[in-house]
Amino acid sequence: AKAPMRVAVTGAAGQIGYSLLFRIANGDLLGKDQPVILQLLEIDNEKAQNALKGVIMEIDDCAFPLLAGVSAHSDPMTAFKDADIALLVGARPRSAGMERKDLLEANAQIFTVQGKALDAVASRNVKVLVVGNPANTNAYIAMKSAPNLPAKNFTAMLRLDHNRALSQIAAKTGKPVASIEKLAVWGNHSPTMYADYRFATIDGKSVKESINDDAWNKDTFLPTVAKRGTAIIEARGVSSAASAANAAIDHVRDWVLGTNGKWVTMGIPSDGSYGIPKDTMFGFPVTTENGEYKIVQGLDIDAFSQERINLTLKELTEEREGVKHLLA
Numbered sequence: 001a002k003a004p005m006r007v008a009v010t011g012a013a014g015q016i017g018y019s020l021l022f023r024i025a026n027g028d029l030l031g032k033d034q035p036v037i038l039q040l041l042e043i044d045n046e047k048a049q050n051a052l053k054g055v056i057m058e059i060d061d062c063a064f065p066l067l068a069g070v071s072a073h074s075d076p077m078t079a080f081k082d083a084d085i086a087l088l089v090g091a092r093p094r095s096a097g098m099e100r101k102d103l104l105e106a107n108a109q110i111f112t113v114q115g116k117a118l119d120a121v122a123s124r125n126v127k128v129l130v131v132g133n134p135a136n137t138n139a140y141i142a143m144k145s146a147p148n149l150p151a152k153n154f155t156a157m158l159r160l161d162h163n164r165a166l167s168q169i170a171a172k173t174g175k176p177v178a179s180i181e182k183l184a185v186w187g188n189h190s191p192t193m194y195a196d197y198r199f200a201t202i203d204g205k206s207v208k209e210s211i212n213d214d215a216w217n218k219d220t221f222l223p224t225v226a227k228r229g230t231a232i233i234e235a236r237g238v239s240s241a242a243s244a245a246n247a248a249i250d251h252v253r254d255w256v257l258g259t260n261g262k263w264v265t266m267g268i269p270s271d272g273s274y275g276i277p278k279d280t281m282f283g284f285p286v287t288t289e290n291g292e293y294k295i296v297q298g299l300d301i302d303a304f305s306q307e308r309i310n311l312t313l314k315e316l317t318e319e320r321e322g323v324k325h326l327l328a
């Protein structure tokens with residue numbers, strides 16, 4: 001039997017956590033033959049720790065055959081100990097009257113502490129996914145706070161945008177999502193992200209040519225994908241936690257187990273590809289193999305796409321400037 005892998009999850013008693021933990025323990029993250037140990041972090045207050053206890057009682061009651069252990073933590077130094085995977089879900093939500101700058105700073109503090117803890121105690125091969133918003137900048141901060149870990153091990157979640165775009169294209173073309181290949185999402189996990197189906201194919205045929213409607217791209221598709229989170233909050237009254245959890249599972253599973261040549265989108269530190277400055281935590285189309293991702297190279301960037309990429313890059317650069325003083 002395989003040795004168990006340690007999966008640390010922060011914000012574990014939150015909405016996304018509630019959709020995420022059961023699927024990890026069920027084998028959806030790392031495979032149906034891979035035992036897992038869950039190391040769950042919540043903030044150090046009684047309400048959160050009690051809620052976490054309740055979630056763990058439910059996890060226990062599922063009697064998951066693959067679950068080799070579960071522990072509750074309030075300190076990242078114990079939660080991240082020897083972690084093979086770290087899902088950083090917990091983040092400070094925007095409260096009434098809070099400005100964007102305050103939100104960035106509050107989260108910068110959290111992700112500095114967590115980056116340092118990962119640096120100190122996690123597996124040297126730990127794969128980190130940041131879900132908590134602003135995800136790209138939080139991931140950048142954690143990466144910069146962990147100089148002894150490879151920068152490439154820090155990633156941000158763009159997969160929900162990718163999956164949302166897939167589902168819109170499937171609905172528009174009447175084809176199954178699984179038949180769509182070569183979709184790319186560029187940039188920040190925010191409404192500025194650029195979902196790009198210019199290279200996408202269905203059964204080998206061009207999606208762009210079969211849709212053949214640039215106005216639909218610009219006026220319907222991109223805004224629908226960008227505003228999907230808001231539309232779900234308006235409809236349900238609460239946020240899109242289950243689809244976010246599902247995207248987190250997709251991201252890490254594909255990173256660990258490989259995509260077999262299929263393109264997926266990951267927020268990763270740029271290596272300078274496509275003119276994105278090195279280390280910018282940016283959504284790129286990638287393929288993965290043997291636990292490593294590779295940016296899809298050589299794609300032609302037309303004027304419209306360049307404009308969109310510049311816009312999302314500008315937002316990320318501003319976010320980064322906003323927290324620079326905290327990274328001294």
Ligand code: NDP
Nearest residue numbers: 011013014015016090091092093131132133239240241244
């Ligand atoms: P959720 O579990 O719903 O969301 C957690 C984070 O994921 C938020 O930053 C949220 O961003 C982000 N997110 C990314 N994509 C999505 C999506 N599609 N839909 C919804 N959220 C998305 O938040 P809860 O408040 O229920 O739970 C958070 C938990 O984290 C709490 O239990 C809290 O105690 C804990 N926490 C931990 C901290 C820490 O680790 N130090 C700090 C603060 C909180 P957005 O805000 O933009 O929706």
